[in-house]
Amino acid sequence: MTSDRVVNFSPGPATLPEPVLARVREDLPPRGETGASVMEMSHRSSEYAEIHDGARDRLRRLLEIPESFEILLLQGGASLQFSMAPMTLMGTRRSADYVVTGRWSRKAVAEARKHGAVRIAASTEHEEFRRIPDSDELDLDPTASYLHLTSNNTVVGTQWRGFPEARAPLVADMSSDILSRPVPWDRFGLAYAGAQKNLGPAGVTVVVLRKELLDRAPDDLPTMLDYRIHAEKDSRYNTPPTFPIYVLGLVLEWVDDRGGLEAMERRARQRSEILYQRLDESDFYRGTVEPGSRSRMNVTFRLPSQELEEEFLAAAEDAGMVNLKGHRSVGGIRASLYNAMSREGVERLAGLMEEFQADHG
């Protein structure tokens, strides 16, 4: 299988572990005693319950999520969480602090403003989001209902190295770095993540929510936007996205087999360092973000000219490395290195960078 596979640096939906894809193949009918695919199972069946609860429980163990948090498997992506979080968590205080570090936090702010007052605790927009603000730059409201941040910024390629200390509970969009780093749950109120980068295929959203915050929910929420209902019904109020959840479970199994969260974190550091080292050694490639804010998930850089960038992308594609084009809003090159990316894939890219520089530098 490997030989034909491209190295897929897609920012998401992203590459999946090959053993997971092989298992999906094997599991398709004929399968076990029923001969039914997961796609054909009632979400009320015991067979599906095992898949669903298994994924949820494994995530709890891998991410060391305390029992004081609910783990929900929902639909709608982080974009729906941009609304659900303020609708529930602003409670009666109706004000929340947001740190703006990129395109996605800006979107989170725009949605939250429909439901209450948003204070901008810090923003690096005037610096084109090239860095994450320092803790002492955060202008925090001690009475804020929560402090929202985007833990990793896929477009520009920055990442919070640590999570800030605040009186308000942290709410984090972790779509692009979940399960690649430990989470200090004692400071957290809510973390959410679309699965399609680090966890599995598109179509399922992981929500980890401190149970005591459920009390803040107003009573007139649309049922599908009410965390309390999803918590009560174990994410099976209505039909969940059963197949994406099944693949999520397989990815979590794979993570477990590879050594769990610690291994994922180590591998993420190693993968990204291969590329950052190349950037630091070179005056041909230029990293686009401040070194202290570098993302381990999305490594972004420029070449001396746009023409060379296009040539580089074409050379990469010829060499079987795809989806390296930077986000349309910023241009340049972006290598997305989520959990399923192999070290070998990154080394191939580093090799190409060296060759390309030798030819064009």
Add this chain to the structure above:
Amino acid sequence: MTSDRVVNFSPGPATLPEPVLARVREDLPPRGETGASVMEMSHRSSEYAEIHDGARDRLRRLLEIPESFEILLLQGGASLQFSMAPMTLMGTRRSADYVVTGRWSRKAVAEARKHGAVRIAASTEHEEFRRIPDSDELDLDPTASYLHLTSNNTVVGTQWRGFPEARAPLVADMSSDILSRPVPWDRFGLAYAGAQKNLGPAGVTVVVLRKELLDRAPDDLPTMLDYRIHAEKDSRYNTPPTFPIYVLGLVLEWVDDRGGLEAMERRARQRSEILYQRLDESDFYRGTVEPGSRSRMNVTFRLPSQELEEEFLAAAEDAGMVNLKGHRSVGGIRASLYNAMSREGVERLAGLMEEFQADHG
């Protein structure tokens, strides 16, 4: 493959056509030039665009949906549409008519009441939902913003034979009979359906919406609940559930190959008639709904005692026929016969009914 497969009468997620499952297997890596699974493709790639637009366009052709309607592929199931429909369509009139024919229409009413005034145009709840109301029983408000109905009721097993005439545009939850019957689009404002019964796997919701009604949307909707945004962005405002949409496309291809909507309707009639004929000929089995309201999708019946029902379910399971248990709220037997159910599967069930009656009648 066939020999090991059970006949799966699940009410949803439901059985899928075997050629579709075979194709899913074949499409998993290694696949074509990229060696990437659909699950690993960026939703902004041209390869995925072909899958997405292909499914949408084929649905338009199969269901003869006029160009004056948008076709959206969303998340959240019919349950989220219970909220999105009133939030957009009640507009400034703030009153809508609802017909209550079962558990799901009751849920639709409860959600709509959070957004405006709901008039009950008719309800058969006092008759335990054993029938669909006649047109002349409908108490319609000529100024209603819309008239909502559930075209097929999975729990009790009734179905609207035709759609009512009303001044207000029809809004229909067609989750359990979409693509098994023609739709008089000239009378419709909106039709929505979770895919997991007649169209594909769970995780994608088809929404067909008359474009001119988009003007009714208020400006402060959460973006993810705003049909206008999804229409503008071609259902790719954020990452769509790419894999479920891909399987939806394969099912639609299969429907096309089998003769399209007309064939689906004919097959649905034939399948259900096999079972209804058995009920009519027997004084052992008893249909639970009025003959004029019988569903072609969910055939519900009782045996003389609950003990016999349990024995029947066990005998069915021994014979490789599963998921025939009635909904927990009503008991009895329910055979769900969606598009992918084979005539042979239904004949096997009819054969068992005959044998079982001979042994126990």
